[in-house]
Structures are given as structure tokens and as C-alpha cells.
Amino acid sequence: MTIEERRAKNAERMRAWQARNPERANAIAAAGRRRNRAKIAAYRKIYYEKNKATLYEKQKSYLARNGEKLRQWKRAEYEHHRESYIARARRRWREKNDECRAYEAKRYRRDKRIIHALHRDYARRNREKIRAWQCSYRKSPRGRALRAASDRRCVKRATAYKNAWARIRRRTFERASDWRFARTQQRKAQA
Numbered sequence: 001m002t003i004e005e006r007r008a009k010n011a012e013r014m015r016a017w018q019a020r021n022p023e024r025a026n027a028i029a030a031a032g033r034r035r036n037r038a039k040i041a042a043y044r045k046i047y048y049e050k051n052k053a054t055l056y057e058k059q060k061s062y063l064a065r066n067g068e069k070l071r072q073w074k075r076a077e078y079e080h081h082r083e084s085y086i087a088r089a090r091r092r093w094r095e096k097n098d099e100c101r102a103y104e105a106k107r108y109r110r111d112k113r114i115i116h117a118l119h120r121d122y123a124r125r126n127r128e129k130i131r132a133w134q135c136s137y138r139k140s141p142r143g144r145a146l147r148a149a150s151d152r153r154c155v156k157r158a159t160a161y162k163n164a165w166a167r168i169r170r171r172t173f174e175r176a177s178d179w180r181f182a183r184t185q186q187r188k189a190q191a
Contacts, residue, residue, distance in 0.1 A: 001009075018025040033040060048055065063070055078085065094100040108115065123130060137143045 094104075138147065
């Protein structure tokens, strides 16, 4: 029996076992996916980067073929999140409306102490929740990007500071060496 035949036989045996025990097969596959989540994500990312153009073409052709289905999906998604979409639109309108903004500014000036007391009270009651949110935000792509930008700014500031001090020290050293040179010249002239 050749290696190919043995592989085919083993694959056939495996498929037969999976057909007989679908629950166990699914549980084993799910456990493997859980164990290797990072590896699977990395492989998917590599595959997507490599085949981005073909995947985009496939998606475009699928959406062109299934326009009605896409409309249904969009409608269902809108209905599912309808309240939040309406609330967001209302909030955006209030943010852009000058009268609303003026009223909010006046209300904030009037009730600043009360608003700050409420915020402090909320922060004291929900300290763990806020800490968890901050930690998750720092680990998110946006948080990592902000931290990297901050690090770059810090590096620029530190480099500028070091360069300024190096210039000052260099100037001081040059003045001192000029002074020493002048003194030696004076001594030579006197001797």
C-alpha cells in the first residue's frame, strides 16, 4: 500500500467517524479553534493580505448577483439597530445646532458643580468598570495607535532636549578650550 492510498484510507475512516459522531467532532474542532485562536487569526490575516484583490472581486460579483438579498440584510440590520441610529442622528443634530449648543454651554456653566459632583460620584461607584474600560481601550487598535504617537512625541522631545544640552555643553567646552589656548599663548609670550 502506497502512502497516498494510506492517506486516502485514513481520510475516509475519519470522515466516516465524523458522520457517526457529529457532536464529538464539532466539540473537538471547536476546542482546537479555541486553543489556536491567535494562530488562526494570523493565518487568516496572511491569507486576506495575499488574496485581497480576488476576494474583493468575488465580493463585488456576489453583491451584484444578490442585490435583493443585500437590501434585505441592510433593512434587517437597520431595524435591529433602529433606536440607536435615531438617537445618534438626534444627538448629531443637537451637536451641530447652534441654539442647542448655546443652551448646553449655558446649562453647563450654570450647573458645573452639580455635573462635576455627579461625575465624581459615578466614577467612585464604578471604579472597576472604568478601569476595565481604560485597559480594554489601551489594548484596542486606536489606543495602541495613540500610545505609539505619544511615544514618538516623547522621543522627539527627549531628542530635542538632549541635542540642546549637547549644544550648550559643546559651546561651553569650546569657550573653555579657547580660553586655555589663549592662556598658553600668553605664557609662551611672557617666557
